[in-house]
Amino acid sequence: MKREQVPQDDENLMDGRGRELCYAVDENGNYVQVLSSGWAPKNAALLQAWAQINEEAKEALIRVKAGKVSPLAFFMARGMFDVALLSAYLDIPKRNIRAHLEPDNFRHLDDAMLGKYAEAFNISVDELVNWSETANILLKEKWSEFLRKDSRRDGDE
Amino acid sequence: MTIDFRHSQSAHCENGSTSNLLRYYGVDISESLAFGIASGLFFAYMPFMKHNNLAATSFRPLPGMIFKRTAASLGIKIYRKKFRSKEASMTALDQALDQNIPVGLQVGVFHLTYFPRPYRFHFNAHNLVVYGRENGQYLISDPVMENVESLTYEDLMRVRWARGMFEPRGQMYYPVEVPAEIDLPRAIIRGIRKNCRDMLSIPFPFFGVKGIRYVSRDIKKWPEKLGEKKAPLYLGHFIRMQEEIGTGGGGFRFIYASFLQEASKILNKPRLRELSQAMTEVGDRWRDFAVIAGRIIKKRNSDAETYPAMSAILSEIADREHLIFSELKKTIP
Numbered sequence: 001m002k003r004e005q006v007p008q009d010d011e012n013l014m015d016g017r018g019r020e021l022c023y024a025v026d027e028n029g030n031y032v033q034v035l036s037s038g039w040a041p042k043n044a045a046l047l048q049a050w051a052q053i054n055e056e057a058k059e060a061l062i063r064v065k066a067g068k069v070s071p072l073a074f075f076m077a078r079g080m081f082d083v084a085l086l087s088a089y090l091d092i093p094k095r096n097i098r099a100h101l102e103p104d105n106f107r108h109l110d111d112a113m114l115g116k117y118a119e120a121f122n123i124s125v126d127e128l129v130n131w132s133e134t135a136n137i138l139l140k141e142k143w144s145e146f147l148r149k150d151s152r153r154d155g156d157e
Numbered sequence: 158m159t160i161d162f163r164h165s166q167s168a169h170c171e172n173g174s175t176s177n178l179l180r181y182y183g184v185d186i187s188e189s190l191a192f193g194i195a196s197g198l199f200f201a202y203m204p205f206m207k208h209n210n211l212a213a214t215s216f217r218p219l220p221g222m223i224f225k226r227t228a229a230s231l232g233i234k235i236y237r238k239k240f241r242s243k244e245a246s247m248t249a250l251d252q253a254l255d256q257n258i259p260v261g262l263q264v265g266v267f268h269l270t271y272f273p274r275p276y277r278f279h280f281n282a283h284n285l286v287v288y289g290r291e292n293g294q295y296l297i298s299d300p301v302m303e304n305v306e307s308l309t310y311e312d313l314m315r316v317r318w319a320r321g322m323f324e325p326r327g328q329m330y331y332p333v334e335v336p337a338e339i340d341l342p343r344a345i346i347r348g349i350r351k352n353c354r355d356m357l358s359i360p361f362p363f364f365g366v367k368g369i370r371y372v373s374r375d376i377k378k379w380p381e382k383l384g385e386k387k388a389p390l391y392l393g394h395f396i397r398m399q400e401e402i403g404t405g406g407g408g409f410r411f412i413y414a415s416f417l418q419e420a421s422k423i424l425n426k427p428r429l430r431e432l433s434q435a436m437t438e439v440g441d442r443w444r445d446f447a448v449i450a451g452r453i454i455k456k457r458n459s460d461a462e463t464y465p466a467m468s469a470i471l472s473e474i475a476d477r478e479h480l481i482f483s484e485l486k487k488t489i490p
Binding site (some may be wrong): 006015017022023025036039041043044047049052080085088089128 | 165167168189209231267268271272273274275276278279301302303305315320321389390392393394396397400401405406407412414415418419433434437441442444448450451452454455466
């Protein structure tokens with residue numbers, strides 16, 4: 001890759017957190033470090049991963065709203081937690097988590113337990129309790145909307 | 158309390174923390190040198206091992222290897238410790254900082270507050286250096302970030318105790334003894350030799366050049382075997398391993414080419430510079446491969462941009478890398 005070919009396909013996936021470093025050759029064939037704000041193929045792969053996560057989260061949300069499963073299911077899908085990982089984070093047995101996935105049990109959780117879940121999911125207890133609202137906000141994050149944006153430039157050159 | 162530590166951005170977190178930590182002790186090696194000395198270039202494809210239902214693919218050796226191998230090769234003694242309790246891991250960190258020791262840490266990125274949100278997966282093999290404490294904040298030199306960052310006690314403890322694959326368990330590391338004389342040429346030669354072995358001679362079909370050939374054969378079958386929905390997910394996963402933050406582009410091939418260029422000067426072997434150029438060209442082919450994959454993911458591929466086309470590129474890459482490492486072996490016997 002030549003220095004002037006280092007892509008700058010910024011789709012705001014760095015979340016306003018600066019650029020990443022790449023290696024490329026200058027006009028004399030010497031390696032130099034160049035900052036890049038993104039590259040279309042890799043952006044596509046990352047956005048695809050989020051589209052997949054969001055699809056699973058939406059499916060979970062439908063089951064939550066139908067009362068088949070507790071709101072934990074949505075946050076687990078969205079946060080990529082399976083029961084084993086969540087059990088490790090909360091330091092409680094897996095069967096407890098499976099129990100809390102029952103809507104009735106979830107409604108009776110105390111604040112301490114809700115706090116543990118909220119911490120693992122990186123949200124506040126309020127956001128966990130008001131899960132419907134939170135779900136709407138999370139599903140609207142800009143980088144979740146990959147497949148819906150058709151007007152975007154191609155930009156993989 | 159702050160340590161006079163120079164933050165320097167790198168492509169890959171472990172190269173970067175290694176090179177930044179060593180530089181603090183007067184061992185001035187670049188990210189590329191750290192990577193090459195540690196024989197950092199690798200390839201593994203293990204479709205029978207699934208991670209989130211996707212085939213395990215890696216362009217690097219196991220986490221922790223870069224620092225370990227680079228230090229060992231340069232004769233630097235290191236302190237490395239995992240902990241049983243969270244509090245103990247924080248106390249040990251504080252004690253090291255009190256002695257003006259910048260400390261390398263393995264952390265998870267899921268709860269890493271300053272990390273770009275779209276990149277916060279459950280990835281636990283991230284590396285950073287803590288170089289001080291100020292107003293209740295830990296000062297962080299994260300090698301992949303442009304600027305220095307900071308974290309509270311709770312936030313730092315949380316990422317040091319991330320759970321799941323490659324659990325850090327508070328792991329911290331730093332050099333404790335640096336020899337007066339560093340034998341850089343010897344370390345470079347050893348690094349290249351080991352990398353030739355890793356890429357050419359592991360007797361399983363999943364690793365090194367053989368692993369690339371394996372994907373090249375397998376990828377043609379993905380659409381049929383996995384179906385129209387899952388095949389692009391496999392592609393996406395592959396591209397993320399190849400290009401996501403940390404590889405410097407082209408699955409580390411450009412960093413390795415940069416290493417060969419530096420090695421050529423240090424060892425005074427012009428042939429290495431030629432091989433560096435060949436490696437750059439292979440890196441470009443990995444990028445060509447990713448461009449097709451990216452278009453297939455976005456359903457914008459032309460008629461020529463297909464799974465067989467990607468298979469052909471990978472096969473060519475395997476041939477080229479076989480040649481490069483065979484030549485390297487001859488150059489550094």
